[in-house]
Amino acid sequence: MNKNDWNIFDNWTYEYKLNISDLNWEIFDKMISALSSVYNKKISELNSVQVKWDSRLKEFGGDPSSFNWNKFRPLRLSREEDWSDWLIYLISESKTGYFSKSLFHHINTSIDDYSNPVLSEREVSSSGYRADIIIGWKNSYYTHVEVKIGDENLDKTYGTAETMRKHYNVPGDKWCDYILLLEIQVDDWLSISDKKRYKINYITWDDVALSLRKSILYSKEPVTWQVWAYSFLGAIEQRLLHLKKHFKQSEIIHINKKLQLLQEGLKNG
Numbered sequence: 001m002n003k004n005d006w007n008i009f010d011n012w013t014y015e016y017k018l019n020i021s022d023l024n025w026e027i028f029d030k031m032i033s034a035l036s037s038v039y040n041k042k043i044s045e046l047n048s049v050q051v052k053w054d055s056r057l058k059e060f061g062g063d064p065s066s067f068n069w070n071k072f073r074p075l076r077l078s079r080e081e082d083w084s085d086w087l088i089y090l091i092s093e094s095k096t097g098y099f100s101k102s103l104f105h106h107i108n109t110s111i112d113d114y115s116n117p118v119l120s121e122r123e124v125s126s127s128g129y130r131a132d133i134i135i136g137w138k139n140s141y142y143t144h145v146e147v148k149i150g151d152e153n154l155d156k157t158y159g160t161a162e163t164m165r166k167h168y169n170v171p172g173d174k175w176c177d178y179i180l181l182l183e184i185q186v187d188d189w190l191s192i193s194d195k196k197r198y199k200i201n202y203i204t205w206d207d208v209a210l211s212l213r214k215s216i217l218y219s220k221e222p223v224t225w226q227v228w229a230y231s232f233l234g235a236i237e238q239r240l241l242h243l244k245k246h247f248k249q250s251e252i253i254h255i256n257k258k259l260q261l262l263q264e265g266l267k268n269g
Contacts, residue, residue: 039249046255049262050245056217056266057230064234065245065258077235084122084132084147086232087180087208090225091135092120098219099229100135102211103203104143106176113139126167129160134168142170146179149205149240154179155192161200178203182240205240206261209233213265237261 053063061067076082091100097114104114119136133145144164146157161177168175177200181189189202212233216226237243243258 035249035252039252039255042252042255042259043247046259046262049259049266052266053262060216060227060230063245063262064230065237065243067234069231069234069238075231077239080132080147080149080151081123083149083240086228086235087145087147088120088122088133088135090212090229090232091133092117093225094219094221095225096219096221098221099211099215102214103207104176104178106137106141106143109137109139109141113137113141124164124167127163129156129163131160131164134164136168141174141176142168144175144177146177148179148181148185150182150185152188154181154185154189157200158196158198162198177201180205180208205236206257209236209241210261210264212236213261214268217265218268 050063050065054066057063075086094100094115097111097116100114100117101109101111106113114137117135117137119134119142121134122132124131124134131144132147133143135143135145137143142165144161146160148154157177157179165172165175179189179200179202181202181204183204183206186202186204193200193202212229215221216229216233221229237258241257242254243261247255247258
């Protein structure tokens with residue numbers, strides 16, 4: 001998924017040249033009118049694609065945004081570790097590999113390589129560092145993922161990555177590091193990674209949500225996996241991405257993000 005996309009304002013035709021001598025409230029009336037026009041257009045598009053998701057996910061009760069996940073109690077959602085637990089479960093229990101293939105895009109890795117990984121470990125400690133997720137795939141490749149939901153200490157990811165590769169004694173060409181971020185953390189991460197020689201790929205929770213949507217529709221995973229994926233998707237979109245079923249006019253950025261997510265999620269591949 002792209003970062004917050006401001007192209008939703010590209011179609012605005014409003015122009016106003018400021019003249020101090022004739023300042024009045026008309027400028028705000030015109031701005032509100034323009035915003036209202038964009039809002040109505042986006043809501044119409046969103047409702048249209050929402051109907052498609054409600055139909056495709058009818059057996060689950062419709063699109064996950066229809067439910068209030070703020071009151072979800074079966075599993076915890078309060079700490080970073082809780083989100084990591086959910087994520088590694090869906091990765092390790094996948095029978096098809098579709099979700100991980102969609103999320104990670106490793107070179108020279110087939111979708112079957114991502115199914116039923118041979119190793120999946122959480123909170124691995126070594127030499128003063130602790131890794132969130134380590135996955136060993138069937139083709140002898142490894143993936144290390146650091147999971148963030150707002151943690152500002154991003155720089156330590158490099159020390160963790162190097163330590164874990166040595167800990168597992170895996171060649172550099174068969175080891176890949178990822179950091180999973182909120183969109184608002186991407187700029188901070190890029191300012192750090194630009195100064196480093198060691199490459200760590202970043203993905204966002206928007207990417208996770210998109211991969212889950214595609215997996216639920218197209219992966220043919222067992223129903224139990226799909227149910228947990230559906231629940232995790234709803235929690236991600238509502239708790240981390242701040243997406244919901246009904247939006248105010250002032251939430252045009254979130255409307256556009258959800259519209260993009262639903263539109264992309266309908267595409268297989």
